[in-house]
Amino acid sequence: MKICVHGIGYIGLATAALFANNGHDVVGYDPDEELVEELRAGNPRTTEAELREYVLDALDAGLEPSTEVVEADCHIVCVPTPYEADSKRADLSYVEMSGRTVAEYLREDDMVILESTVPPGTTEEVLAPILAASELTPGEDFSLAHCPETVLPGNIAHELVHNDRIIGGIDDESADKTIALYESLVEGDIHRAPDATTAEFVKLSQNAYRDVNIAFANELARVANDYGISSRDAIDLANVHPRVDVLNPGPGVGGHCLPIDPWFLGQFSDSLDLIATARRVNDGMVDFVVELLDGELGSLDDASVAVLGVAYKGNVDDARHSPGLRLVERLTAAGSREVGAAAADGGQLVGDVDVRVHDPHVRTDAVDLVDLDTALDGADAMVVAAGHDAFRDVDPAEAADLMDGRVVVDGFSILDADAWRDAGFDYVEI
Ligand SMILES: NC(=O)C1=CN([C@@H]2O[C@H](COP(=O)(O)OP(=O)(O)OC[C@H]3O[C@@H](n4cnc5c(N)ncnc54)[C@H](O)[C@@H]3O)[C@@H](O)[C@H]2O)C=CC1
Numbered sequence: 001m002k003i004c005v006h007g008i009g010y011i012g013l014a015t016a017a018l019f020a021n022n023g024h025d026v027v028g029y030d031p032d033e034e035l036v037e038e039l040r041a042g043n044p045r046t047t048e049a050e051l052r053e054y055v056l057d058a059l060d061a062g063l064e065p066s067t068e069v070v071e072a073d074c075h076i077v078c079v080p081t082p083y084e085a086d087s088k089r090a091d092l093s094y095v096e097m098s099g100r101t102v103a104e105y106l107r108e109d110d111m112v113i114l115e116s117t118v119p120p121g122t123t124e125e126v127l128a129p130i131l132a133a134s135e136l137t138p139g140e141d142f143s144l145a146h147c148p149e150t151v152l153p154g155n156i157a158h159e160l161v162h163n164d165r166i167i168g169g170i171d172d173e174s175a176d177k178t179i180a181l182y183e184s185l186v187e188g189d190i191h192r193a194p195d196a197t198t199a200e201f202v203k204l205s206q207n208a209y210r211d212v213n214i215a216f217a218n219e220l221a222r223v224a225n226d227y228g229i230s231s232r233d234a235i236d237l238a239n240v241h242p243r244v245d246v247l248n249p250g251p252g253v254g255g256h257c258l259p260i261d262p263w264f265l266g267q268f269s270d271s272l273d274l275i276a277t278a279r280r281v282n283d284g285m286v287d288f289v290v291e292l293l294d295g296e297l298g299s300l301d302d303a304s305v306a307v308l309g310v311a312y313k314g315n316v317d318d319a320r321h322s323p324g325l326r327l328v329e330r331l332t333a334a335g336s337r338e339v340g341a342a343a344a345d346g347g348q349l350v351g352d353v354d355v356r357v358h359d360p361h362v363r364t365d366a367v368d369l370v371d372l373d374t375a376l377d378g379a380d381a382m383v384v385a386a387g388h389d390a391f392r393d394v395d396p397a398e399a400a401d402l403m404d405g406r407v408v409v410d411g412f413s414i415l416d417a418d419a420w421r422d423a424g425f426d427y428v429e430i
């Protein structure tokens, strides 16, 4: 089948490769000329080794990166759906733009599949009317379905093939055709949603569920701290119950999915309550880290803090909406004024903090990154704000030689607590 994937970023490229590696004739369209050139030269933008190999196989199998759209039996839309922070709404302009492009190339009996994560109702109420500008009728002249993507960054090559899929069409035939196509590719089960809106809702519910569960763990961490006990020990023990499965606390929830998708879920509903509270709890964990630092150091005024990790989670290079970046903001002068402004509401006043940031995976313009030794040199405290495996190897004796202070806040409980305590550190974990 001739397939045109619209948007060959992280998700679209993997999806294009999935189809190309299964014998389809695939064009990966993206307006980003540099990205297309790099791919044509055999340089996919990924640090995931398995994904890289998978994409290189696909290029060998004929995957054609292109800045031109082509006519195709199936158009798969994988464009960005960013979040507008002020309104807490999805920016659907890329989906709309892509829809207008697809409409120009659409022929009778073609398939259109939206994979981007969108608020409930988008496929039927936003994309379908745009595609109808082709003068073909959605559901009658061409099929239209939503097939949300659920791969876990860091494990995409495996999950792309093995995850179950939820597929919802704007009518039965659209769902039938889309299900048949994905059944020929993936090893996970395919589940039929009653309609496209339900499929959109389910995708967002999965991420909201995880966000709420993490918020529960984060709240337990704060409560356990009030009792002077380890939340990690308590959660491990709670989880021996056959019907309890609490996730891990940490310095907050990052990435461009979990912190955002709960708001997409509530975009056309006034009923978010627990889910909105969970967002607030998770975003508040950075303040908890600041409180821990302040408590351990006596005062943050003029303190030096080494922040290790601005990736949104361990072993990835993506710093979008990361707890580490938020922590840096809070600790720097601009951020401390923000925290100070909240003092009347019980927030704490923080003075100027010398913040040094190190991350072996991330390249970003958002903060100045330094090497590990520079970050630790003269620091009063060290915070692990991303769970990179590399941080397990930081030697407490060497850190003690470099640092002025002896405070470590381990956001992910990844360090060897005994070794750090033996080296003279006050070791605190979330
Ligand atoms: N990254 C992830 O872990 C996951 C992402 N998603 C969803 O998948 C969608 C895509 O996300 P990513 O691949 O991460 O984004 P990305 O930013 O890596 O890639 C999107 C690509 O679309 C291209 N693009 C922009 N406008 C376009 C247009 N009009 N036509 C064709 N291409 C266009 C961009 O140049 C870019 O290369 C989003 O809705 C996201 O929420 C879903 C599950 C996981």
Ligand SMILES: CC(=O)N[C@@H]1[C@@H](OP(=O)(O)OP(=O)(O)OC[C@H]2O[C@@H](n3ccc(=O)[nH]c3=O)[C@H](O)[C@@H]2O)O[C@H](C(=O)O)[C@@H](O)[C@@H]1O
Residues within 6 Å of the ligand: 117, 149, 150, 151, 152, 153, 206, 207, 210, 214, 247, 248, 249, 250, 251, 252, 253, 254, 255, 256, 257, 258, 312, 313, 314
């Ligand atoms: C329900 C679910 O597991 N969704 C996945 C999620 O990918 P993502 O990498 O954002 O998820 P993640 O590994 O839970 O990490 C998100 C954030 O949550 C934090 N986190 C995660 C687990 C935990 O126990 N505690 C915790 O604090 C992480 O450190 C990170 O900051 O969102 C992806 C997406 O929708 O883009 C989705 O495809 C993935 O399957």
